[in-house]
Amino acid sequence: MDTIDMTIHGLHQALESKQLSSVEATKAMLARIEAVDPQVGSFITVTPEQALAGAEAADRRIAAGDMDVLTGIPLALKDIFLTEGIRTTCGSRILDNFIPPYSATSWEKLRDRGAVLLGKLNQDEFAMGSSNESSAFGVCRNPWDTTRIPGGSSGGSAAAIAARQATATLGTDTGGSIRQPASHCGCVGLKPTYGRVSRYGVIAYASSLDQVGPLTRDVTDCAIMLGALAGYDHKDSTSVDLAVPDYVATLPNGIKGLKVGLPREYFIAGLDADVQKAMDAAIETYRRLGAEFVDISLPHTDYAVATYYLIATAEASSNLARYEGVRFGHRSAGAEGLIDMMTKSRSEGFGAEVKRRIMLGTYALSSGYYDAYYVKAQKVRTLIMNDFIKAFADVDVMLTPVAPTPAFKIGEKVNDPLQMYLSDIFTIPVNLAGTCAMSLPAGFSADGLPIGVQLIGRPFGEEAILRAGYAFEQATEWHLASANL
Amino acid sequence: MSISVADVEYVARLARLELGADEKEVFAGQMNAILGYVEKLKGLDTDGVIPTSHAVPMENAFREDLVSAPIGVDKALANAPQRSGSFFNVPQVIE
Numbered sequence: 001m002d003t004i005d006m007t008i009h010g011l012h013q014a015l016e017s018k019q020l021s022s023v024e025a026t027k028a029m030l031a032r033i034e035a036v037d038p039q040v041g042s043f044i045t046v047t048p049e050q051a052l053a054g055a056e057a058a059d060r061r062i063a064a065g066d067m068d069v070l071t072g073i074p075l076a077l078k079d080i081f082l083t084e085g086i087r088t089t090c091g092s093r094i095l096d097n098f099i100p101p102y103s104a105t106s107w108e109k110l111r112d113r114g115a116v117l118l119g120k121l122n123q124d125e126f127a128m129g130s131s132n133e134s135s136a137f138g139v140c141r142n143p144w145d146t147t148r149i150p151g152g153s154s155g156g157s158a159a160a161i162a163a164r165q166a167t168a169t170l171g172t173d174t175g176g177s178i179r180q181p182a183s184h185c186g187c188v189g190l191k192p193t194y195g196r197v198s199r200y201g202v203i204a205y206a207s208s209l210d211q212v213g214p215l216t217r218d219v220t221d222c223a224i225m226l227g228a229l230a231g232y233d234h235k236d237s238t239s240v241d242l243a244v245p246d247y248v249a250t251l252p253n254g255i256k257g258l259k260v261g262l263p264r265e266y267f268i269a270g271l272d273a274d275v276q277k278a279m280d281a282a283i284e285t286y287r288r289l290g291a292e293f294v295d296i297s298l299p300h301t302d303y304a305v306a307t308y309y310l311i312a313t314a315e316a317s318s319n320l321a322r323y324e325g326v327r328f329g330h331r332s333a334g335a336e337g338l339i340d341m342m343t344k345s346r347s348e349g350f351g352a353e354v355k356r357r358i359m360l361g362t363y364a365l366s367s368g369y370y371d372a373y374y375v376k377a378q379k380v381r382t383l384i385m386n387d388f389i390k391a392f393a394d395v396d397v398m399l400t401p402v403a404p405t406p407a408f409k410i411g412e413k414v415n416d417p418l419q420m421y422l423s424d425i426f427t428i429p430v431n432l433a434g435t436c437a438m439s440l441p442a443g444f445s446a447d448g449l450p451i452g453v454q455l456i457g458r459p460f461g462e463e464a465i466l467r468a469g470y471a472f473e474q475a476t477e478w479h480l481a482s483a484n485l
Numbered sequence: 486m487s488i489s490v491a492d493v494e495y496v497a498r499l500a501r502l503e504l505g506a507d508e509k510e511v512f513a514g515q516m517n518a519i520l521g522y523v524e525k526l527k528g529l530d531t532d533g534v535i536p537t538s539h540a541v542p543m544e545n546a547f548r549e550d551l552v553s554a555p556i557g558v559d560k561a562l563a564n565a566p567q568r569s570g571s572f573f574n575v576p577q578v579i580e
Contacts, residue, residue: 097564098564099563099564101556101560101561101563101564102556193541194540194541195540195541195543208538208539208540209540234548237546237548238539238541238543238546240541240543300529302525303525303526303529305522306522306523306525306526307526309519309523310523310526317500321501324501325566326565326566326573326575327564327565327573328564328565328566329564329566330566331566331567335576336576337576337577337580338575338576338577338578339501340576341575341576342501343501343502343503344503346500346501346502347502347503347504350502352508355502355504355508355512356512356515356516358500358502359493359496359497359500359502359512359516360516360519360520362496362499362500363488363492363496363516363520366496366499372527373523375536376526376527376531377526378536378537378538379531379534379535379536379537380526380529380531380534381536381537382534382535382536382537383529383531383534385537385540417515417518417519418515418518418519418522421519432540433540434540434541435540459541
């Protein structure tokens with residue numbers, strides 16, 4: 001098997017048995033990035049010097065017998081993760097020249113285990129988007145069909161896996177931004193429970209919804225990455241102090257008797273026929289594996305997108321107030337006075353989607369509208385959370401589509417933001433409920449585009465969805481297909 | 486309920502954004518479409534429902550009050566668009 005095709009656990013074995021060094025693996029990845037990135041656009045910044053230095057250090061650790069499963073593994077990060085000394089843009093012109101003075105906890109954890117950083121990945125500006133088209137650093141294309149979007153906002157994180165430019169990547173998920181691109185690009189993507197992974201050093205979009213998670217080639221890799229990332233961090237007061245299970249050890253335990261809920265609101269008319277077909281086949285596979293299906297209801301599903309776009313934009317308008325040209329980021333050259341400097345810096349630095357969401361959020365929080373919009377949305381959020389609590393009394397996991405259609409064409413929805421927002425209907429409720437969910441490769445459309453299915457777990461129930469995902473993967477071969485690029 | 490260009494200008498001022506004439510028109514139309522969609526929440530009875538501001542039940546988060554090394558002036562100012570000595574430089578505040 002080619003180095004670029006390997007999983008984390010596969011590459012780990014090759015490194016451990018000295019068939020391969022981390023420097024060799026890293027060089028193979030860097031060569032692959034150089035060869036295909038002009039077609040794909042997964043990366044905003046490639047860091048060959050840091051990568052090779054990291055790989056050499058990893059090889060020394062391996063030689064000394066100080067080896068972890070992540071030691072020497074070449075990874076890449078969405079450009080939303082702060083990396084000390086390495087430019088971090090969050091896909092925005094306003095952070096074009098920003099060199100962070102410290103690193104995100106999630107990256108430090110991976111780095112301390114000896115992971116190698118290949119570079120920083122393309123994304124929608126400030127993680128606002130479902131197609132990666134709002135990036136200020138160029139189009140990112142779907143490796144399965146380069147006329148199509150890779151999904152968003154972690155588009156580069158998914159495209160880099162599908163294009164075999166990194167062994168695994170990190171993304172963030174506020175309304176589906178890990179799961180939807182994972183589904184569109186045929187990889188595994190996990191959004192952990194809110195509080196499971198530290199967000200210290202992750203540029204904030206909507207703080208009550210944002211969560212960090214891995215995108216990988218298979219479920220075993222996903223379990224490895226989550227195990228490395230999860231846990232309390234005193235630098236993030238919203239991280240939860242709960243023991244981290246050994247996610248890899250319980251993968252093979254099987255799913256006999258697992259109760260799988262099918263929320264009837266997710267099987268709506270208008271679901272793409274190929275997506276429906278993949279769902280039906282996934283249900284059949286699980287039935288064969290011994291799962292027990294339960295018809296459940298999440299009655300407030302239809303209100304989730306509206307709720308999300310009020311809460312997320314309100315929080316974003318507040319979070320993005322920090323970009324004012326004073327302490328870091330772009331400062332306008334042609335301004336007179338302080339307020340004008342702030343206004344011009346922001347107007348020059350932000351793209352259209354970010355401005356639109358700041359405007360919506362500012363409106364929703366403005367005097368006279370706060371109760372009608374923001375507080376109302378927070379109340380509906382309670383109803384949506386209660387739907388999940390009730391439904392999880394009867395089931396262990398839920399099985400749903402990830403996105404209503406396979407990846408759409410680049411440019412297809414850019415002029416209709418509402419249509420773009422509605423494509424997040426199956427992923428948004430999970431963020432509002434704060435629970436965990438994973439996208440899993442489960443088929444292809446007639447046009448050869450990957451389709452994922454979503455497993456939703458109870459809060460801090462990542463073990464169950466990983467185990468269910470692993471069982472599915474053992475019974476299918478979807479995750480083994482690779483884009484012809 | 487409809488957002489006018491004047492409303493867009495008011496919100497833009499609050500958000501410290503300067504929009505072009507075309508942009509204001511486009512945003513007014515798009516905000517109307519999105520806020521029109523969001524109106525559906527009004528049909529839900531939420532009397533007595535407690536608003537959720539945080540997904541995981543959590544009391545005050547405390548940590549030990551330990552002294553640790555600060556980031557240092559030079560590092561903190563390394564990204565400053567304009568710096569003088571150990572300060573961020575900004576245009577005159579009181580005009």
